[in-house]
Amino acid sequence: MNKRFALWGGLVLAMAVVAVVMVRLADEEPQLPQPERAAINSNSDAAAVNGNNGATAILAPRENDWKKGNPDADVVVVKYSDFQCPACRFYASMDDQLGKELADDVLFIYRHFPLRNFQHSRLAARYTEAAGRQGEFWKMHDLIFINQQRWSRTDAEPIFRHFAESLELDMEQFDRDLEDPTLEERIDADYRDGQRLGVRAVPTIFINGEAIRSPNSLDAYRDLILSYK
Amino acid sequence: MSRSVNRTPSPVAWVVAFVVIAFIGFADAMYLTASHYIGALPTCTIVEGCDEVALSEYSTIGPVPVALFGVIFYTVMLVASVIWLDVRKPVALRYLPFLTVPAFFFSLWLVYLMLFVIEAICIYCFVSAGTTTLLMLLSLHLRRVV
Numbered sequence: 307m308n309k310r311f312a313l314w315g316g317l318v319l320a321m322a323v324v325a326v327v328m329v330r331l332a333d334e335e336p337q338l339p340q341p342e343r344a345a346i347n348s349n350s351d352a353a354a355v356n357g358n359n360g361a362t363a364i365l366a367p368r369e370n371d372w373k374k375g376n377p378d379a380d381v382v383v384v385k386y387s388d389f390q391c392p393a394c395r396f397y398a399s400m401d402d403q404l405g406k407e408l409a410d411d412v413l414f415i416y417r418h419f420p421l422r423n424f425q426h427s428r429l430a431a432r433y434t435e436a437a438g439r440q441g442e443f444w445k446m447h448d449l450i451f452i453n454q455q456r457w458s459r460t461d462a463e464p465i466f467r468h469f470a471e472s473l474e475l476d477m478e479q480f481d482r483d484l485e486d487p488t489l490e491e492r493i494d495a496d497y498r499d500g501q502r503l504g505v506r507a508v509p510t511i512f513i514n515g516e517a518i519r520s521p522n523s524l525d526a527y528r529d530l531i532l533s534y535k
Numbered sequence: 536m537s538r539s540v541n542r543t544p545s546p547v548a549w550v551v552a553f554v555v556i557a558f559i560g561f562a563d564a565m566y567l568t569a570s571h572y573i574g575a576l577p578t579c580t581i582v583e584g585c586d587e588v589a590l591s592e593y594s595t596i597g598p599v600p601v602a603l604f605g606v607i608f609y610t611v612m613l614v615a616s617v618i619w620l621d622v623r624k625p626v627a628l629r630y631l632p633f634l635t636v637p638a639f640f641f642s643l644w645l646v647y648l649m650l651f652v653i654e655a656i657c658i659y660c661f662v663s664a665g666t667t668t669l670l671m672l673l674s675l676h677l678r679r680v681v
Contacts, residue, residue, distance in 0.1 A: 310621055317617045321610070324562045332569035 364499045365515050372443045374405045375413040381534045386419035386500040388508040389430035389450050390458055397509045398451040400524050418496040419508050426462040431493045433466045436483040442473045546681045550616050553673045557612040560666035564605030567659050571600040608638055625681045631674040639671040
């Protein structure tokens with residue numbers, strides 16, 4: 307009887323301990339080294355950064371932001387994103403859809419947060435920026451995201467060039483812009499802003515200054531956006 | 536094997552090994568399941584690389600995360616082993632291959648998806664594939680030695 311008790315008790319106890327430890331581990335968020343880390347906790351539904359003036363300033367729409375939608379909209383969606391991240395591709399397609407549906411009510415803003423674990427993220431960001439100088443940021447953005455699986459595991463640059471050519475950009479100007487250090491600086495500036503906001507995963511989406519828990523369907527995303535109206 | 540049973544590890548040792556491996560798998564699957572329910576949609580993070588495997592359409596069957604099936608599978612393995620340790624009836628372990636062999640092929644399928652379809656590596660999924668493989672081999676062995 308004792309042996310039986312020990313066996314089953316041991317099993318239940320051990321499983322319970324393992325379960326608790328694993329849930330704790332899964333719940334633990336990696337800490338960012340930045341001292342100015344905004345109060346974002348992706349585990350809470352909508353961690354507010356409202357109280358943080360620095361965050362509010364960073365998230366305010368800027369003249370040179372890449373925007374889509376109504377500049378005077380009540381709802382502003384700021385997204386920190388990476389071109390090679392598959393989740394970002396997923397959200398880009400949702401943003402594209404909602405950008406059309408809610409064009410009058412929402413302003414979508416794209417900011418760069420290229421992760422270092424991806425080989426071509428930064429290159430992709432530079433290509434969109436260079437295209438943006440000729441007014442084609444969003445078209446390049448779309449081409450790069452839609453074709454993500456084509457270029458992710460291969461030599462991406464010829465494919466990006468092909469996109470630039472297909473947009474009939476002035477390639478001489480494009481090449482000059484690609485080499486322009488201010489282009490890289492802008493991407494870095496976005497990245498640093500993201501770090502200050504506590505972005506540690508892409509995409510991180512802010513609606514009217516609040517970091518939101520990434521919705522996992524188009525309907526949930528639409529409802530969430532509309533709840534800010 | 537059964538003829539030289541004196542010189543080979545006792546069935547108990549094999550079952551204990553089975554329990555240990557099942558625990559590793561249980562912990563792993565528990566972690567993934569917890570991540571699934573806690574973390575909303577897994578995104579690509581600075582620290583961990585990309586969790587696109589968990590994001591992909593293959594990470595759930597209907598509304599149920601694949602990892603939860605893992606939790607259930609490893610729980611069954613653990614309970615069966617403890618039943619044997621308790622009552623020492625071979626029947627407790629004899630039919631395990633009916634679960635472990637399909638689980639192994641399911642794991643293979645997941646690894647294939649990970650490498651060639653989703654094109655992303657999820658270390659936890661590899662751990663699970665490893666434990667599933669070992670459990671299958673052990674369960675095939677156990678049904679002969681217990």
